[in-house]
Amino acid sequence: METKVWLVDKFVDELITYPQVQEAAGFLQKNEVVAFPTETVYGLGGNAQSDKAVERIFKAKGRPSDNPLIIHIADxxxxxxxxxxxxxxAAILIEKFWPGPLTIIFNKKEGVLSDLATAGLSTVAVRMPDHPLALAVIKAAGLPIAAPSANLSGxxxxxxxxxxxxxxxxxISGILDGGPTGVGVESTVIDCTENIPVILRPGGVTAEQLQEVxxxxxxDPALTDSAQAPKSPGMKYRHYAPDAPFYLVDAGKPFIQxxxxxxQAEGLTVGVLTTEEAKDFYKADIVYSCGHxxxxxxxxxxxxxxxxxxxNTNADIIFGEVFPEKGVGTAVMNRLKKASGHNIITE
Known part of the structure; x- marks a missing residue:
């Protein structure tokens, strides 16, 4: 399949009229799938009302079809x-956090969206992304867009x-290149179908922010108990993992060293995922910092x-530091635990 790449290097009020956006929207209207940036990660979008489009999303990603998708809207x-x-x-959250990195789960109307997009559930996950290019292509298509992350599953x-x-x-049919995303981790998912809202996936909006409003x-108990099945889109299977075996280490730097x-004594090439503050401490074969x-x-x-x-390295094994589980650190640790398959080494 030919994959067309459209570069959009500036964002202006008339973005919806850009030929690149119009062409990408035309692909979506024809039930093709197109990747586009959001403020969190790149999404792989398709018409949420079309079984054919949703099937193409699952096929392209290699994603199990029992894993529901998030529906993206522009209004x-x-x-x-x-x-x-x-x-x-839910109305309070919409007023406070949309557009933004928050997905809200509602009870759905039957017969409107593809059942494949909602995995046959009675609920639907919806968000409004805070990215001008995402909003422009959704508006131009005039459709609700089902969009998981635009990567191979896992x-x-x-x-x-x-x-x-x-x-x-x-x-896939196309990629709208709008540069790097901002938040970096996916949206928070919160279920508002119950009396007390339930966070199913931590993300760009923190638990503290949600509690404030x-x-x-x-x-969701599945966030702390890996034996329980998660309810959130994108959280059901092992995810986020690099190719080499990856272990979190909940210990001090000397223990990790x-x-x-x-x-290394066993002949393995060792990588370490750390921060700017500690990157010079480790004597590993590959040391990468992911921030401060x-x-x-x-x-x-x-x-x-x-x-x-x-x-892109020859790492045989990777060790990663852990982070405080507060604020956005909750989302970071959720992703790292998933990436490691919940393999955590302690002193």
């Missing part, structure tokens, strides 16, 4: 077309168009790019 007025109601707490999510090309070139919120020396420990938003922004960077 909150679209919600009424495919959700049965907008609970009061690999780190893409934060640049190059990442998308590395995974999906020749597998809603009061009580709960976490001892692990490095042990594996005292500014976890920089870690979130660079996390997937750093995990992918290990795939």
């Amino acid at each position: 909150s007025q679209q919600l009424g077309k495919f959700v049965s109601e907008i609970p009061e707490k 690999r780190p999510s893409p934060t640049t168009a190059r990442h998308v090309q590395d995974d999906l070139f020749g597998r 809603l009061g009580e919120v709960r976490f 001892e692990l490095i020396l042990q594996k 420990r005292n500014r976890l938003e920089t870690v979130a922004e660079a996390l997937y790019d750093t995990l992918r960077a290990f795939n």
